[in-house]
Amino acid sequence: MSAERVVDRVGVDAELARAVARAWGLLLDTSDSIADSITLTLFEKNIDLYDHVGPELRADVRASCRQHIRRGLEVLSDTTPGSTHSPVNATELWRETGRRRARQGVPLEHVLHAYTTGARVLWESLVARAETDNGAGIDERVLLSAASTVWSNLDVQNAVLIDSYRREGARLQRQDLQRQQATLDALLEGRGGDPAYVEEARAALDIGAGDDLACVVLLQEVDAADELGSLEDRLERLGIGARWHIRSGVYFGLLFGDLPDEAGLCALLGPHTPARMGVARAIGGLPGFATAFLLANRAAETLARNERRAVSVADRLPEVLMIGSPQVTSVLIAQTIGPLLSQPDAQRSTLLETLEALLRHDGSPTHAAADLFCHRNTVIYRLKQIETLTGRTLSDPRDKLLLSLALSAQSGHGA
Numbered sequence: 001m002s003a004e005r006v007v008d009r010v011g012v013d014a015e016l017a018r019a020v021a022r023a024w025g026l027l028l029d030t031s032d033s034i035a036d037s038i039t040l041t042l043f044e045k046n047i048d049l050y051d052h053v054g055p056e057l058r059a060d061v062r063a064s065c066r067q068h069i070r071r072g073l074e075v076l077s078d079t080t081p082g083s084t085h086s087p088v089n090a091t092e093l094w095r096e097t098g099r100r101r102a103r104q105g106v107p108l109e110h111v112l113h114a115y116t117t118g119a120r121v122l123w124e125s126l127v128a129r130a131e132t133d134n135g136a137g138i139d140e141r142v143l144l145s146a147a148s149t150v151w152s153n154l155d156v157q158n159a160v161l162i163d164s165y166r167r168e169g170a171r172l173q174r175q176d177l178q179r180q181q182a183t184l185d186a187l188l189e190g191r192g193g194d195p196a197y198v199e200e201a202r203a204a205l206d207i208g209a210g211d212d213l214a215c216v217v218l219l220q221e222v223d224a225a226d227e228l229g230s231l232e233d234r235l236e237r238l239g240i241g242a243r244w245h246i247r248s249g250v251y252f253g254l255l256f257g258d259l260p261d262e263a264g265l266c267a268l269l270g271p272h273t274p275a276r277m278g279v280a281r282a283i284g285g286l287p288g289f290a291t292a293f294l295l296a297n298r299a300a301e302t303l304a305r306n307e308r309r310a311v312s313v314a315d316r317l318p319e320v321l322m323i324g325s326p327q328v329t330s331v332l333i334a335q336t337i338g339p340l341l342s343q344p345d346a347q348r349s350t351l352l353e354t355l356e357a358l359l360r361h362d363g364s365p366t367h368a369a370a371d372l373f374c375h376r377n378t379v380i381y382r383l384k385q386i387e388t389l390t391g392r393t394l395s396d397p398r399d400k401l402l403l404s405l406a407l408s409a410q411s412g413h414g415a
Contacts (some may be wrong), residue, residue, distance in 0.1 A: 011276065020145045023138045026078035026129050027122075028070075035069040036062065039123045042114050057104060060286050061114075062098060068118065076149065094157050098164030101126035102172065108165050112158055119154045123147055184245045184254060192287040201286055205243050205254065210258035212264040213282035216310075217291035218251045218275045219300045231272050251275075252293060254282075272311040276303040277310035298323045302408075322409035329409045336406040350408070351389075354382040359404050363394040 027034065039062045073079075075090050101111045126146055130138035183204040191197045202209065235242050235255065245252045259265065265279045278300030282292040295313045302319035303311060312319055322329045333341070340351045354372065358379070361367035365379040372379065383394070392399035 016145055017346065018142060018238040019079045019142045021076065023126060023130070023142050023146055024073055024078055026138075027125055028073050028077060031070045031073050032066050034121060034125050038114075038118050041063045041117055041121065043118075046110060057106075059105075060100075064100075065118065066116075068093065068097070069122065072118075072122065072153070073140055076146075091160055093250065094160040095164040099168040102168035103404045107279045108162065109150045111161060111165065115154060115157055115161065119150050125175040177409055180243050184243060184252075185247065185288045187254075187286060188247065192289055200285045202369055205256075206321075207241070207256045207286070211241075211256040213285055213289060213292070214255045214259055214262070214265060215280050215282060215289060215295065215296045216253045216255060216265075216269065217278045217296040217300045218273045218401060219274065219277075219297075219303075220251055222248075231269065231274070234268075234272055250285075250297060252296070254289060262314055266310040266312050266315070273308055273310050276300045276305070276307055278302075278313070279310055280313045280318075280321075282357070286317075295320060318405050320404050322405065332402065333406050334400050336390055336392060337410060339409075340386065343389075350359075351382060351386055352397060355386055355403065356407060358383060358394060363400065365375065371402070 042061065042065075043058070044327065071090050071093055098111070101108075123146070126138070127143065130143060183201045187201060192201070193278070194232065201207075207213070232242060232244070239257055241256045242253045244251070245257075246252075255265070259281070262279050262281055266277075269277060269279065278296035278298065280292040280296035280299065282288040299311050299313045299316045300321045301323055302316045302375070322332070331401065338354070340348060340355070342348075343351065354368065357368035357371045358365070360371070365376050365383060368378045369376040387393050390403070392403055394403070396398050
């Protein structure tokens with residue numbers, strides 16, 4: 001192509017650009033009515049969204065639409081805003097709209113639909129203006145170029161708005177999470193006893209006044225983020241809400257909704273737990289959550305370190321009582337099975353295993369022998385040794401209870 005042809009082509013392109021700008025400028029005097037038409041279309045097509053919002057959001061959408069259309073036409077027509085219209089950076093306008101709609105909770109797809117609707121109505125308005133004004137100097141070339149411009153601008157607008165919306169959404173999510181975690185900390189510190197704070201906590205955690213509540217505690221020895229994510233997904237599928245937090249190295253959750261009893265929760269959660277788990281219902285709702293946390297934590301501590309299952313407080317009540325009273329536990333062990341623990345390793349293991357079997361079968365040597373795969377007389381001989389060393393007898397209900405509690409406490413110490 002010759003230099004003359006290139007210059008001529010540049011001149012044609014520049015002239016077309018000026019014609020397109022003049023065409024868009026013809027709509028400036030009707031920008032508000034165009035914006036109101038767009039707003040009405042949005043309200044009519046999104047009845048479910050806008051029927052249940054307050055007048056503030058409707059008024060904001062109308063004002064925002066007017067601002068966007070006015071500023072958009074100024075950019076498209078290459079017009080400097082007059083004294084009645086403050087110059088507004090279009091990109092910052094899109095960003096601020098994305099941030100504001102995220103804060104208002106308007107779904108992103110609705111926001112993008114609004115921008116698409118705006119571009120379509122703006123283009124249709126230009127076509128109508130060309131027809132009613134006998135062309136107004138707007139020929140087919142101008143219309144095609146204007147269409148290309150407005151849809152290209154829409155792509156840029158959407159990209160800016162999506163980025164802004166998502167950034168603001170992430171910030172709000174972090175803010176909500178921090179508020180929830182601060183609320184859980186406050187509940188564990190005893191603020192659930194303040195009725196005024198309970199209402200504040202319900203709002204922060206999005207918990208209904210009639211919801212059942214429970215605490216789940218996981219004692220993690222390793223990072224189990226993936227497994228915990230699976231656990232959270234399972235709860236969500238079951239319609240159980242959960243708010244999670246870590247306090248002093250303990251991962252715990254507040255569960256809410258229509259919950260099963262503690263045994264039912266253990267059955268639901270047990271097969272999916274990556275660590276030792278304790279479960280306790282919060283009696284009395286949020287005021288009882290601190291107690292539920294304490295009991296669930298103690299229930300989890302009664303499990304051996306290598307166990308991966310869920311237990312309720314009711315299932316482990318003797319062990320929980322012992323863990324809650326370490327001084328009493330030490331005395332109990334010393335006064336009951338202490339002499340057995342002082343025996344040589346092999347003898348100690350044999351006597352403790354025999355005692356556990358006897359207690360499991362209500363003192364019956366016959367049934368204990370079946371569990372231990374040995375002769376009944378062997379069990380009777382070991383029983384006599386146990387009674388001689390401990391000074392306790394399984395025929396005495398009180399001694400049997402103390403021995404049972406001592407074994408549970410010893411098991412907890414070894415966990």
